[in-house]
Amino acid sequence: MPQPPYHTLDLHFLGRRGTIAAYFIPHPQGGVLIESGPGSTLPALRAGLAALGVSPQQISDVFLTHVHLDHAGAAGWLARQGAHIHIHPRGLAHMVDPTRLLSSASRLYGEQMDFLWGEFLPVPAERISAMQDGEVVKVHGLEIMALDTPGHADHHLCYLYADTCFSGDVGGVRLQGTRHLRLPTPPPEFHLEKWRLSLETLKRAPFTHIAPTHFGAFADRDWHLATLERSLDKLESWMEANLPTLNESDAALLAFSDWMKGLDAQAGLPEGLAEAYEMVSPTWMCAPGIQRYWRKYRSPEGQATAPAGPQPNGSEDTPSRTSSR
């Protein structure tokens, strides 16, 4: 097989292999990154680049799929080394002034915040720009296209380069060594219908390989997208069967967790892999995401009951443009 025109950098999140990736695409002046990973894995990022003979100062551009800490946390540091950062228009302000992002994340992670995510430096405003849907950025002979792909987060982009789609979180979480997909559905922006539209966008897009941030490239695009579709259908069925009667958050979390474990078990995951899935897409984070979605868009009370204000995973709770159903 020919060498892919990019390198998967394993950021060894919490010392574990194969959970968070950054992708390095070389160009004549160094290269670009898709994702920066969190601040806590900067040493692994630097080691990965050094192994390729690249210094952080040779990273001309960083393309972020979204602002969540495991994807974008080290971007501010890379910007200070000279990189230009690219992101969805709705994520840009959070990178320049991450105060709200970090305070809501701190409420969620508490004393674990630093240990898990490390330092999140702001990106200087002159070192960041927004990419629109379908926009192509040309960097030293590379052409990278952004696709607006909400569903996991409203401000989510996928990137197309060569034969690969770098799918961030909207392509699901799929770890190496198994054919198993998990949907990361954190609050406050998980939205089933938007996710389905993004899936249609991906189906139309020209690529053969899909590379989720969690983790690595896969050559079976059709299987992956079909499984993503089935996973969204299964999740909707589960929500319809369970959420109307599970009013208590704790009960919903318990039922959801049992269901997720059941799916892991059906997949026959190799030793240790269920823990790795839980590490990058924890059930305790996904359950409130689907509950919030249900309350806001699917329950009879609808949007009237939706809480306002910044939400735990660090995104701003902006009003949705999609009408309630």
Ligand SMILES: [Zn+2]
């Ligand atoms: Zn995310």
